[in-house]
Amino acid sequence: MLAAYYTRGCNSKRLFQKLKIAEHRTFLKHLNQHNVIYLNIGQFMADHGKLDSVIGWMEAEVIRELRQVYGDCFCVTELGLPHALAQIYQQDTGIMKGFIFIIDEWDCLFREAKNRKDIQKKYLDFLKRLFKDQPYVSLAYMTGILPIKKYGTHSAINIFDEYSMTGPRELVAYTGFTEPEVKELCCRYSMDFEQVKSWYDGYQFGSVSIYNSKSVVDEALSREIDSYWTETETYEALKTYIEMDYQGLKTAVITMLGGGKCKINARRFQNDMTTFQTKDDVLTLLVHLGYLSYDKEKQEVSIPNQEIAEEFWNAVDEPGWYGVIQAVAKSQSLLEATLALDMDAVASGLDEIHMEIL
Numbered sequence: 001m002l003a004a005y006y007t008r009g010c011n012s013k014r015l016f017q018k019l020k021i022a023e024h025r026t027f028l029k030h031l032n033q034h035n036v037i038y039l040n041i042g043q044f045m046a047d048h049g050k051l052d053s054v055i056g057w058m059e060a061e062v063i064r065e066l067r068q069v070y071g072d073c074f075c076v077t078e079l080g081l082p083h084a085l086a087q088i089y090q091q092d093t094g095i096m097k098g099f100i101f102i103i104d105e106w107d108c109l110f111r112e113a114k115n116r117k118d119i120q121k122k123y124l125d126f127l128k129r130l131f132k133d134q135p136y137v138s139l140a141y142m143t144g145i146l147p148i149k150k151y152g153t154h155s156a157i158n159i160f161d162e163y164s165m166t167g168p169r170e171l172v173a174y175t176g177f178t179e180p181e182v183k184e185l186c187c188r189y190s191m192d193f194e195q196v197k198s199w200y201d202g203y204q205f206g207s208v209s210i211y212n213s214k215s216v217v218d219e220a221l222s223r224e225i226d227s228y229w230t231e232t233e234t235y236e237a238l239k240t241y242i243e244m245d246y247q248g249l250k251t252a253v254i255t256m257l258g259g260g261k262c263k264i265n266a267r268r269f270q271n272d273m274t275t276f277q278t279k280d281d282v283l284t285l286l287v288h289l290g291y292l293s294y295d296k297e298k299q300e301v302s303i304p305n306q307e308i309a310e311e312f313w314n315a316v317d318e319p320g321w322y323g324v325i326q327a328v329a330k331s332q333s334l335l336e337a338t339l340a341l342d343m344d345a346v347a348s349g350l351d352e353i354h355m356e357i358l
Contacts, residue, residue, distance in 0.1 A: 002141060006034040006100050034138060035099045037062065042105040051113050055126050082129045089136035098138035101131070107144035114273045124149060127157055145288055147271045165288050166266045166296065168205055176203060176210040189220040199225055202304025203293045212290075215307055227310045239315040241286060247279040250316075256292075257312055261300040 004012045005021075010032050016022055039058070048054045059081040066074070066084060074087035089098060106127075113119040131140050140160070147164045148157050163171045177185070179201070186193040196216060203210040218228040242253050252262045262283065269284035276282055283301050287294045291311070293304035303309050337345035 002100075002102050003036050003038045006030060006032070006102075007036040008032055008034055036102060037099050038102045038104070040104045042108040045108055045112055051109075051116060051119055054109070055119075055123055059126075080129075082134060085130075085136045086134070098136050100138050101140040101142075103140070103142040105144055106142040107146040107149075110146060110149065110272055120149065120272075124157065131157070132159055146273070147288070149271045165203075165290070166284065166294050172205040172208050172210070175205075177213045177216055179209045179211070182211050182216055185216060185220055189223070191219060191223075195225055199227075199306045202302075202308075203290075204295060204304075206297070212305070212307065227307045229307055229311055241282050242312075242315060244276060244282055246276065246282060249279045249282055252279060252283070253312060253316065256301070256303045257309060257316070259302075261295070261298075261302045263299055264294075264301050265299065266294065 004010060004015060013031060016027070016031070021027055039062070041058075044058045044061075045051075045054055048057045050057075062081055063076055063084055066088065070088050073091050074084045077083050085099060109123050110120055131137055142160070147162055147166075148160060163169055165175070168175050179197075182196060182201075183193055185191065186196055196211075196219065200212045200215045200219075201209055203212075212229075215228040219225055242249060256262060264280045264283045266280070266284045266287065268278070269281055273285065276285075283292060286292045287301060291303075291308055292301040294301050303312060334346065334349040337349060
């Protein structure tokens with residue numbers, strides 16, 4: 001969508017003229033007026049298939065396309081793509097000088113090479129060289145599951161405004177379907193709104209309630225309430241993380257399955273899929289993956305809806321979890337008996353737990 005809007009030489013006015021952006025005062029100023037470089041990192045990795053050389057191959061492919069457009073106005077040196085773009089920028093006499101970069105699945109390499117720190121560092125160094133203090137960059141827009149990688153408490157690339165599941169800021173309404181949008185779709189496709197809300201709502205950002213847009217669309221097309229999450233993620237991936245039983249992580253999961261919430265510190269997360277030191281690290285990753293909803297004000301996480309709860313139950317439905325599930329169930333029963341002032345039930349419950357510990 002962004003490439004269609006910005007790219008010079010493309011005639012996409014018809015696609016956008018009925019949308020809200022057409023009402024903006026800068027709509028025509030930027031419509032099809034920019035040099036755009038679009039990089040789908042996931043596609044590059046799928047096509048090349050070699051982790052150790054994918055970055056160099058990606059640079060070479062972009063330079064090859066630049067040569068097709070700009071001819072011999074630049075030379076290729078050991079400085080690679082950034083130097084080639086700098087040379088083109090100095091000579092370009094187009095309507096809009098500079099380049100807009102659109103990078104999709106920027107973090108795909110971190111997910112595929114999650115145990116290769118050398119490749120990750122090389123990739124981050126490439127992005128730094130490509131963007132930091134470069135006059136040819138008009139705009140850089142990157143999407144991915146993970147926020148930009150941290151080293152220690154600092155971001156490895158500190159030149160971006162970052163919007164994430166733990167801090168969507170003014171883009172919150174665009175992270176999924178809002179409730180008014182879902183109500184409109186329910187009317188259009190004769191869906192039960194309360195049922196849709198129970199299954200696909202639950203991502204709460206302040207006063208804005210966000211729904212899983214893909215699942216809502218899938219239900220509208222199939223006319224059937226179901227867990228569509230498994231079409232993009234399997235419970236095996238979830239199980240891998242929650243079986244890292246840091247600081248009682250399994251107990252926290254069972255608590256949330258019972259409708260409870262867990263306090264977390266999301267600021268320590270290192271924005272990768274391997275650097276886990278605490279329960280908070282794993283829970284924060286699950287927020288970014290969409291498995292948990294995060295209340296920034298209260299710094300709490302919870303399971304957002306029935307669809308995701310199904311995935312958690314799939315992940316814990318194994319013999320190794322039965323003891324944890326039973327212990328939490330007994331704790332819940334003991335709490336209820338205490339609140340009800342049922343002395344006999346409390347005494348019986350304490351005796352049972354005491355005997356189990358012995």
